[in-house]
Amino acid sequence: MLRDRLQLTGTKYGCGEGQCGACTVLLDGRAVRSCRIELSAAAGKQVTTIEGLERDGRLHPVQAAFLEAEAFQCGYCTPGMIVAAVALLTAEPNPSPEEIAARLAGNLCRCGTYSRIVAAVQLAARAMRQGPAR
Amino acid sequence: MTPESELERELREHDAAARLHWFDVDRRGFLKTLGGGLLVCLCAPAAPAQAPAGESGRDGLGRDLPRELAAWLHIGEDGRVTVFTGKVEMGQNIRTSLAQQVAEELRLPVDAILMVMGDTGLTPWDAGTFGSRTTPTMAPRLRAAAATAREALLDLAAQRLQAPRASLVADGGRVTDPATRQAVGYGELARQLSKAAVMPPGQGAPLTPVAEWKIAGTPVAKVGGRDFVTGGHRYTSDLVRPGMMHGKVLRPAGFQATLASLDTARAAQMPGVKIVRDGDFVGAVGPDAGTAQRAIEALGARWQVPPQPSNRELFDYLKQHAEAGDSDDAHVVGAVEQAAAAAEIKLAQTYTVDYIAHAPLEPRAAVAEWDGAGLTVWTGTQRPFAVRDELAEVLRLPAGQVRVIVPDTGSAYGGKHTADAAVEAARLARAAGKPVKLVWTREEELTWAYFRPAGVIEVRSAARADGTLVAWELHNYNSGSSAIGTPYEVANQRIQFHPAHSPLRQGSYRGLAATANHFARESHMDELAHAAGIEPLQFRLQNLANPRLRAVLTAAAEKFGWGRRKPGPGAGFGIAGGTEKGSFVATCAEVEVEAGGSVRLRRVVEAFECGAVVNPNGLRNQVEGAVVQAIGGALFEAVQFENGRILNARFAKYRLPRFTDVPPIEVVILDRRDLPSAGAGETPIVGLAPAVANAIFAATGVRLRGLPLAPYGVPRFQPQGKAAVS
Numbered sequence: 092m093l094r095d096r097l098q099l100t101g102t103k104y105g106c107g108e109g110q111c112g113a114c115t116v117l118l119d120g121r122a123v124r125s126c127r128i129e130l131s132a133a134a135g136k137q138v139t140t141i142e143g144l145e146r147d148g149r150l151h152p153v154q155a156a157f158l159e160a161e162a163f164q165c166g167y168c169t170p171g172m173i174v175a176a177v178a179l180l181t182a183e184p185n186p187s188p189e190e191i192a193a194r195l196a197g198n199l200c201r202c203g204t205y206s207r208i209v210a211a212v213q214l215a216a217r218a219m220r221q222g223p224a225r
Numbered sequence: 226m227t228p229e230s231e232l233e234r235e236l237r238e239h240d241a242a243a244r245l246h247w248f249d250v251d252r253r254g255f256l257k258t259l260g261g262g263l264l265v266c267l268c269a270p271a272a273p274a275q276a277p278a279g280e281s282g283r284d285g286l287g288r289d290l291p292r293e294l295a296a297w298l299h300i301g302e303d304g305r306v307t308v309f310t311g312k313v314e315m316g317q318n319i320r321t322s323l324a325q326q327v328a329e330e331l332r333l334p335v336d337a338i339l340m341v342m343g344d345t346g347l348t349p350w351d352a353g354t355f356g357s358r359t360t361p362t363m364a365p366r367l368r369a370a371a372a373t374a375r376e377a378l379l380d381l382a383a384q385r386l387q388a389p390r391a392s393l394v395a396d397g398g399r400v401t402d403p404a405t406r407q408a409v410g411y412g413e414l415a416r417q418l419s420k421a422a423v424m425p426p427g428q429g430a431p432l433t434p435v436a437e438w439k440i441a442g443t444p445v446a447k448v449g450g451r452d453f454v455t456g457g458h459r460y461t462s463d464l465v466r467p468g469m470m471h472g473k474v475l476r477p478a479g480f481q482a483t484l485a486s487l488d489t490a491r492a493a494q495m496p497g498v499k500i501v502r503d504g505d506f507v508g509a510v511g512p513d514a515g516t517a518q519r520a521i522e523a524l525g526a527r528w529q530v531p532p533q534p535s536n537r538e539l540f541d542y543l544k545q546h547a548e549a550g551d552s553d554d555a556h557v558v559g560a561v562e563q564a565a566a567a568a569e570i571k572l573a574q575t576y577t578v579d580y581i582a583h584a585p586l587e588p589r590a591a592v593a594e595w596d597g598a599g600l601t602v603w604t605g606t607q608r609p610f611a612v613r614d615e616l617a618e619v620l621r622l623p624a625g626q627v628r629v630i631v632p633d634t635g636s637a638y639g640g641k642h643t644a645d646a647a648v649e650a651a652r653l654a655r656a657a658g659k660p661v662k663l664v665w666t667r668e669e670e671l672t673w674a675y676f677r678p679a680g681v682i683e684v685r686s687a688a689r690a691d692g693t694l695v696a697w698e699l700h701n702y703n704s705g706s707s708a709i710g711t712p713y714e715v716a717n718q719r720i721q722f723h724p725a726h727s728p729l730r731q732g733s734y735r736g737l738a739a740t741a742n743h744f745a746r747e748s749h750m751d752e753l754a755h756a757a758g759i760e761p762l763q764f765r766l767q768n769l770a771n772p773r774l775r776a777v778l779t780a781a782a783e784k785f786g787w788g789r790r791k792p793g794p795g796a797g798f799g800i801a802g803g804t805e806k807g808s809f810v811a812t813c814a815e816v817e818v819e820a821g822g823s824v825r826l827r828r829v830v831e832a833f834e835c836g837a838v839v840n841p842n843g844l845r846n847q848v849e850g851a852v853v854q855a856i857g858g859a860l861f862e863a864v865q866f867e868n869g870r871i872l873n874a875r876f877a878k879y880r881l882p883r884f885t886d887v888p889p890i891e892v893v894i895l896d897r898r899d900l901p902s903a904g905a906g907e908t909p910i911v912g913l914a915p916a917v918a919n920a921i922f923a924a925t926g927v928r929l930r931g932l933p934l935a936p937y938g939v940p941r942f943q944p945q946g947k948a949a950v951s
Contacts, residue, residue: 094463095471095513095514098465099456100456100459100462100463101455101456101457102456103460103462103586103587103635104462104588104664105586105587105588105667105876106667106875106876107666107667108667108875108876108877110875110876110877111586111667111876113586140456141455141456142455142456144455145455150451150454150455154454154455155454157454158446158450158451158454161446161447161450161842161843161846163316163447163450163453163454164316164317164318164636164846164847164850165315165316165585165586165587165633165634165635165636166316166452166453166458166633166635167460167585167586167587167635167636168586169453169454169456170454170456173454191884192884192885192887193884193885195884196883196884196885197883198884199586199876199881199883200586200853201584201585201586201636201638201854201881202316202636202850202853202854203849203850203851203852203853203854203882203887204846204849204850204853205853205882205883205884205887206849206887206889206890207846207849208884209884
């Protein structure tokens with residue numbers, strides 16, 4: 092639905108079994124695997140994809156932090172990682188590296204940029220605590 | 226080894242063992258579209274007589290290769306610089322590192338350079354993006370092209386400004402005469418040329434010395450990075466074409482299967498669905514992927530699958546199905562038997578590696594579109610020109626009527642050399658009369674792609690009581706010959722690769738067999754050190770002359786605190802080092818083996834040296850990523866199969882490294898600005914597995930000789946002072 096009908100192709104297909112996190116979207120602010128969600132389960136709820144994070148040409152702090160830390164290589168996992176990290180920081184504004192690793196362990200980065208992603212999430216956490224509320 | 230024979234070997238090992246399918250570009254028009262301006266063409270070096278292979282005229286299979294240009298660089302009348310190369314970007318960051326080196330020579334910011342990559346309709350022929358060859362081979366050519374263009378601009382500017390050429394300064398897109406402060410832009414100079422000036426790279430155009438690099442050698446941000454964090458980048462699987470349909474292919478019930486019967490009636494009646502059949506190739510085209518998939522499931526297909534070996538008897542099978550091996554193929558120095566007979570320490574061990582999957586997060590995908598001029602296919606591949614040729618061959622078209630375009634790809638790691646999805650999409654699109662997109666499922670990717678070869682490696686060695694290595698014999702069955710030699714000083718050697726019949730389709734994987742051969746060699750060196758009673762790092766250094774390998778071993782050990790720190794209870798340290806493709810690596814690992822035998826990596830230090838560093842941030846990213854990828858193959862990744870079926874073709878069953886598997890990784894880069902830059906995408910992967918195996922031995926006394934080492938924990942492990950845990 093998201094990719095083929097709405098052409099919101101930032102949300103990626105990676106496995107279709109909820110194991111890789113490439114298709115992560117926010118459903119009423121919670122990170123879910125869109126490949127496992129029936130359309131009916133999303134009825135009446137707010138769905139946020141990677142495309143919805145940028146506002147007026149300004150990157151979300153998590154996007155900006157991923158860019159600054161260059162927390163990607165091929166970039167295919169990046170939208171799902173960023174969306175999952177947004178949900179994480181909403182629930183826990185000041186996570187430790189261990190908490191970040193545990194909370195994002197359902198997202199795969201085959202290029203192996205995990206340590207940079209942890210650093211990016213910490214960078215974003217600092218920016219969001221200091222910056223204006225969005 | 227000459228560059229030609231190295232490429233020949235690369236192509237041979239990189240060619241997937243089997244195709245999944247059974248069954249001259251006119252550039253003048255393109256040159257017209259470029260309009261005027263300055264064009265530098267890099268001619269491929271003339272083929273020497275009886276050239277063995279590769280870029281000199283023939284590929285490893287003896288097919289004629291086009292003798293074409295290696296790259297083009299164009300400066301338009303608007304001053305825009307466009308570089309055309311057949312290399313592709315798949316996360317290894319060459320779009321950035323190549324642009325940096327062009328920018329350096331042209332004295333321009335990186336964002337002034339547009340890299341057109343991996344488009345067979347626009348870029349010169351290229352063998353493919355593999356073997357860590359972009360940095361050592363493509364980058365020097367682009368630097369030469371850019372330097373040639375810069376010198377040509379200076380020539381033009383000297384005429385235009387009536388100024389002494391030697392005093393002119395090219396910088397920031399302008400050539401300036403410091404005496405008069407007159408300046409003229411690159412585009413304006415290019416406009417003076419009535420048509421594209423084709424010139425070979427001048428021998429005289431001086432390259433900027435590495436010591437003077439201002440843009441190259443710095444951590445320039447990834448080109449196009451913003452598109453990756455917004456989801457804006459369009460991978461192949463994101464592309465949409467007008468009227469596009471979606472395709473699915475009927476997969477056989479197993480490898481080597483034949484179609485016994487097929488009933489298409491029910492599927493063919495589904496609205497909007499077209500069933501395509503051509504022998505054993507059966508596919509469905511529908512308005513969306515779900516409909517096409519339901520049509521495939523509605524096909525009543527019966528397959529006959531012949532009995533085939535399983536992973537349980539894999540290593541016996543490979544030994545039994547190995548080519549005897551021509552002794553001419555062996556690398557022989559001195560007399561191994563005699564030397565071993567006189568030595569005090571003798572050791573013989575066998576090491577194994579399983580098949581593993583690349584599992585790129587973007588699976589194989591292609592969009593194919595036919596029009597009056599021929600076929601265009603967008604697909605993520607490392608070898609766009611090979612894919613073009615395969616499409617032309619199987620679809621019986623002239624190569625000039627096939628265009629392959631590679632969007633920057635969701636990774637490959639050596640796993641996307643073939644035309645699988647491209648051919649399928651093209652066949653479906655031809656039958657449907659509409660553009661067709663085909664995206665492999667994860668299960669298809671983990672079944673019908675090819676795997677890193679499994680292998681058996683036998684090592685026999687001998688050393689004197691003082692630890693001097695005197696004999697080294699290594700036989701590698703099936704996994705490959707990359708890094709099969711030893712960098713240590715051994716007077717008597719016999720080293721041989723034995724190809725074998727592989728029960729699974731196999732092909733290249735990041736680093737090729739260098740991972741397997743390093744695992745065997747560096748594990749065995751550790752075993753020899755313990756047999757000799759010599760500390761493992763000391764044992765390596767005392768048998769090692771190569772200064773670059775000594776330097777990385779020493780640097781990794783220093784950073785790790787090797788010899789200064791003591792492992793805690795249940796923990797152990799391991800070290801390994803090696804070299805391949807002109808770069809050098811050493812890895813130290815700390816592991817902890819828990820009471821139940823499960824292995825936790827606690828810390829990794831890796832020292833890496835690949836000559837002059839082009840982009841230190843990109844390089845660190847590559848080295849860290851290679852270490853993470855190596856964790857999977859070292860500890861738990863293995864393809865399980867039986868009777869032509871893959872038993873773990875899902876991420877729930879095929880375990881990949883995740884956040885929680887990754888320890889702190891410290892990377893030490895040795896920047897040798899006095900040495901040419903070598904590629905860095907592969908060799909950083911080879912050190913981890915033996916370092917971990919050696920650390921597990923240090924922690925437990927259990928020597929593990931098979932990759933993956935401990936998918937279910939360390940076997941036979943009895944923690945001291947505790948009851949065994951069932």
